[in-house]
Amino acid sequence: MNKTSQVDQIMAVMETAFDPQWGEAWNRRQVEDALVLPNTFAILNTGDSKNEIATGFLITRHAPGEEELLLIAVDPKYRRQGTAQKMLSQLTIDARARGASRIFLEMRENNPAKILYLGVGFEPIGRRKAYYLLSDGNRMDAITYGLSI
Numbered sequence: 001m002n003k004t005s006q007v008d009q010i011m012a013v014m015e016t017a018f019d020p021q022w023g024e025a026w027n028r029r030q031v032e033d034a035l036v037l038p039n040t041f042a043i044l045n046t047g048d049s050k051n052e053i054a055t056g057f058l059i060t061r062h063a064p065g066e067e068e069l070l071l072i073a074v075d076p077k078y079r080r081q082g083t084a085q086k087m088l089s090q091l092t093i094d095a096r097a098r099g100a101s102r103i104f105l106e107m108r109e110n111n112p113a114k115i116l117y118l119g120v121g122f123e124p125i126g127r128r129k130a131y132y133l134l135s136d137g138n139r140m141d142a143i144t145y146g147l148s149i
């Protein structure tokens, strides 16, 4: 898949998946700029094999010995069907192949994605106080999670 259609698919999911109150969605420019970097990768889940429409994506960045999950999202119409779990399994395989032994991620404290992360074995390893600035001006802690792979 070329980069344009990959970005199109990511943006289609991005537009449906994020609640604007948290200000977490990336814009097209941010996605494009990330994916031209040689250490940054996307995994797409294509649910409809005929049209190759992505139902979910993740974006990940490799550094020596580790991987950072930057963003994961699933179209609300396709949630709770194991799509995120499947993409995280693929991430584990890809990250190992790149030589990573740990995956890290950072999450806003009240995100229900916590249940997903704990379910696949991530453990909370740190807290960054008032790390996120919300669209209403309030701040929220970030929790850092780590997974040994």
Ligand SMILES: CC(C)(COP(=O)(O)OP(=O)(O)OC[C@H]1O[C@@H](n2cnc3c(N)ncnc32)[C@H](O)[C@@H]1OP(=O)(O)O)[C@@H](O)C(=O)NCCC(=O)NCCS
Pocket: 017, 018, 019, 024, 056, 070, 071, 072, 073, 074, 075, 078, 079, 080, 081, 082, 083, 084, 085, 086, 107, 111, 112, 113, 115, 116, 117, 119
């Ligand atoms: C978080 C997100 C990616 C999960 O995608 P998903 O495909 O629905 O997740 P899965 O179906 O793989 O979930 C696997 C398990 O994780 C847990 N889980 C996932 N989403 C959950 C939720 N909203 N509330 C409670 N548990 C949840 C459940 O245990 C679930 O298993 P079950 O459905 O059998 O109970 C999706 O809700 C999303 O796009 N959210 C908005 C974007 C976001 O906040 N991303 C994370 C921070 S970047």
